[in-house]
Amino acid sequence: MEENNHKGPANEFRPRQNRGRQPKFNIYWIYAVILAGLVAANMFSGKGGGSREISWTKMEEYISAGYIRQATCISNKNEVELIVRKEALKEVFGQDVRQNNPPTLTVKVPSADEFNSYVSQIRKEKGLDMEVVYKDGSNLLVNLLVNLGPFILLILIWVFFMRRMSGGAGGGTGGGNIFSVGKSQARLFDKGSSNRVTFKDVAGLAEAKQEVEEIVSFLKNPAKYTELGGKIPKGALLVGPPGTGKTLLAKAVAGEADVPFFSMSGSDFVEMFVGVGASRVRDLFRQAKEKAPCIIFIDEIDAVGRARGKNPNMGANDERENTLNQLLTEMDGFGTNSGVIILAATNRADILDKALLRAGRFDRQITVDLPDLNERKEIFDVHLAPLKLDDSINSEFMAKQTPGFSGADIANVCNEAALIAARKNKKAVQKQDFLDAVDRIVGGLEKKNKIMTAEERRAIAVHEAGHATLGWLLEYAHPLIKVTIVPRGKALGAAWYLPEERQLTTLEQMLDELCSTLGGRAAEELFLGRISTGALNDLERVSKQAYAIIAYYGMGESLRNVSYYDSTGAGEYSFQKPFSEKTAEQIDKEVKELIDVQYERAKKILLENADGHRRLADRLVEREVIFADDLEDIFGKRRWTSRTEELFQENQRLGQAENLSAAISTESARTAGEKSGQPENPMPESDPGQEVPKE
16 A cells, blocks of 8 residues: 555656756847847947958059949058049959948058058049048947947846845755746655655654654555544644754654655745745645645745734734735645645744644644753763763763753754864863853853952952852742853853752742842942943843733732733733733832842842851952852752752762852743743843843
8 A cells, every 4th residue: 555655656766857958948048149139239239241352452443443432441440441432442342342331341450640641642643533421440349349338238137136036046956947837836845755764863852853753654654544543733833942853843844754854944924025925825836736745844934924914004904814825724724735735844833823823734733842951961962972981970960950951952053062172183082171151151251351450359249149149048049050251242240059959949949049149239239339231131020020020920919819911922912011000009019119129139148147247258269259058058958859959969069069059040040931922031040140231
């Protein structure tokens, strides 16, 4: 039965190859013929008889005999053209001359003045009525440019616009001219092609791979499912954060199934011309049916699959909606797409049209989430393989230090570590290079040469020591690993933490995080007597988290168990809030009270531990970088130990975490907060002490 499924496309494919060897019509041939015709017309548009060169003596003979009707002296060429009278053609040229278009005679003269003297003399002697004309000669190349320039310019402009209208020269499968503007731009990776990606090349993603393996199994052995009356899903939608491997997983499906694979982006459908998107959808599915069984992969499908009626341009352009309507019809309409499976990827599934997500189009939504500890270890194993490593490298150790990292982040860490090792002229990549790479990616490049006064260094040290003190003394604050006052990127100082990978976050945990984040501003006010702009990033994160607690999670005093978060994105372009102005004032009031309470709490804890804070700030000014051991030396052993800290301490006991600076500044709220629908906060959990330009 498998042979029958492949027989049709295979038989159709052979004559296509034979036809492909025949020369194809190209519109540029027409341009070449037109250009050649213009050149020929210009070259032969002159005197059809041509010209014959004679000597000065012959010229004197013909002029004296009265054979010449007109003499044209070309002064800049020292040349004279002679036109013979019709009655004297036989005497000059003989019997083989054309009466209607006789040739001209050309004579080289010493100069125009000498020819003029000769003509004046001969007129006096013999009284000839020969007409004499003086002019400058023209260049053939200049003539060509003048005569053909406008035509060439028009042709070039035409070609330019045709190439732009068709999406580039030879772009996709549609060629590079106006006649292929409605053709599909998909790239075809035919079966048996080299450099195939398989599931072995995809580390982690065990659950996602299990979902798509059924698609591969059906394409390899369809009888296993059809005998029981089952049908393979028509489409699968890969959903997940950026960098988690959605596109790589789709390539692996094509490599494992060994079938033709059409790949294109959602933006390839959208053009400036009305109807082009729908035409490309039709052409894509037509090609796919001819190659069936095959896979169509549409990356970033949200570019064309946005929910209809939510155009921010308020209906000014409905080309995207027309394209989506055609896509919906092709995926599940009256026509049949037997053997054509659609894979798509997006990180914005909430804005997709509901008709696109229904069963029969995308039957499955496969979540490709951020990797957990074991999956990060597998990903590190893949990316560490091509590197020359030192014996100190341990993929399990690196996986424990990178919670919240995606597969793309881990690949970037490995590459950055190799570059750092090469910069230091090392023969192999060492553990410290990886730790430096994490710091480089998270916090930015160190700027040790940045000019700062002693007063500024002290202020930054007091600020960072405030974060470190509260992070050490609060129960639910993230474990602090490293504090530095060395500028990185836009930050004047930073505190690195190792967030715990939680699945749920309680109110107490969020309040402790708020209090710890406010520790820098509180320390400035208490111990310096003034506040600075260095807390900009802290205040931004605190405000977002406080509004999420009140407006999204329903944890306020008067607005308890009420959430105004819209997970569907329906109100993205709405002019109205989901609550009244009175409720907005109430939310603002509760947020202000919540932040004030945690700010006073931070000041109280810092006052109770003022001596320890001062010693910590002094040590920061002296060393510029301190670690968890320094905090334990000043404040004693931390009373609360999280699971993350236990892993960290275990690594220290094993001798694997000496001078650990792998501080992870990704938000630990990637856990419960974001999984429950909170908008992702891109700000790192390090305290950047961001510098703000002074007014």
